[in-house]
Amino acid sequence: MIKYSLYILLFSLLYRFIYKILPKNEIYKFIESSNNLKSIVILELNNYHLECLPGFTKYFIDLGYNVDIIIKKKNRESMEKFEPKKKIRIFEFKNLNQIKQNYDKLKKKFKNYNYSLLHTTDLEKKKIYKNLGYYENPNSLFIIHGIDFLEDLNITKFILKNHTFSLADYGKLIYVNPNYFGEFNLTKKRKKIKNKTSFFITSSGLKNYSYLIEAIENLHNKSINFEIHVTGHVNDLNEKILPKHLRKYFHFYGHVNYQKLYQIVINSDFIIINLFPDLEFDNLFRTYRATGNAQLIYGFLKPPIIEKNFAHVYKFTNKNSIIFHNHNLYSAIENATQISEEQYSQMTMKIKVLKDNIYNISLNNLKSVLS
Secondary structure (H helix, E strand, O other), X not given: OHHHHHHHHHHHHHHHHHHHHOOOOHHHXXXXXXXXXXXXXXXXXXXXXXXXXXXXXXXXXHOOOEEEEEEEOOHHHHXXXXXXXXXXXXXXXXXXXXXXXXXXXXXXXXXXXXXXXXXXXXXXXXXXXXXXOOOOOOOEEEEEOEHHHOHHHOOHHHHHOOOEEEOOOOOOOEEOOOOOOOOXXXXXXXXXXXXXXXXXXXXXXXXXXXXXXXXXXXXXXXXXXXXXXXXXXXXXXXXXXXXXXXXXXXXXXXXXXXXXXXXXXXXXXXXXXXXXXXXXXXXXXXXXXXXHHHHHHHHHOOOEEEEHHHHHHHOOOOOOXXXXXXXXXXXXXXXXXXXXXXXXXXXXXXXXXHHHHHHHHHHXXXXXXXX
C-alpha cells in the first residue's frame, strides 16, 4: 500500500513538472492569466466579423478599460494596425474543441471581468454561449449582427438592460458602430492611378450582380477609363460570368486577410454597395442587418455608391455619397468617374464629419451602458 502511494505521489510530481515545462496553448494561458483592473474580455469564435474587432476594442479603451481578446488562430492580423497595443492582450485558440474542453474554467474566468463581450452572437452556437455562462453572467454583452433572429437567441433580459448592440441604427438595440481599423495614413484625395477611377465591391452570396454587369457594359461602350476590385465569394462574381470584353476591367482577389482587404480599399476611390430594394434578400440590409461596407466607408473615408432606399439607413446623403434610384447603377458609376478633385475632396470631408459623429454617438451609447 505504501509502495502504491509512493508511485501515485511520484506520478503526480512528474505530471506537474511536465505540465510546467511543456508549452501551453493560449486558452490555458488565458485561464491562468491575472486580470487587469477595469478590464473587458472579448470572445470571437468565428473567422468572420473581425473587421469589427479593432473598432469595438477602441471604444472600450477610450472609456478606460483594458481589453483581453480571444480569437481563432491566424486572426491576430486583424489587429495588426491597432494602437495602443499595450492596452490589449490577444489569446488564440486552434479550434472549438479547445473552447469546449474548458467550459467550466472559461465560465469562471469570464466572471472575473467587468464585462464579457460576445463579438458575434450566432444562433447555431447558442449552446456554446450557454455553456460558457453568457446567459447567466449579468455582465455579459452581446453584438447582434442580424436582428432578424433576435427572438430565437433567448436573451430578452439582456435586451431589456441594454446589454445588446447593433451595428445599424434601427432603434431596436443600442447603436454602436465600429469603424476604426487601425492607424493608417489616409488621404482625402482620390487615387485615380493613370487617370483611371477605381471602384471596390465585395462579392457575397445571394446577391444579384446583373445590374453591375449591365452598368459596366454601358461604361465600356462609352470608352470610360475605370477598374473594379472585387474581394469575397468568387463563386458569385467571377470572370466566368463576365463577357470576355469586360473582364479587363475587373481584378478578383477572392478571400483575403484583413490587412490585404484594407489596402485594396485604400487604393480604391469609391465603394459600390450592391443592394436593390426590389430584391428580398437585399432588403434585410435596411431592416435587420448591417452591410460591412458601411464600416469600410466610414473608416477609410471612401464615398459610397448606394441606392436611395438604403442610403438613409447608413446616414449617407447626396453630400457624402453618389446615390442612385432603383437599378440605375450605371449613371452613378459614370458620375463617379467624372466628378472633379474638389468635389471628391468635399465628399470625403463630409464622410469624415459623419464618421466623427458616429464615433461620438457610439461612444456615448456604450458609456451609458457601462456606467
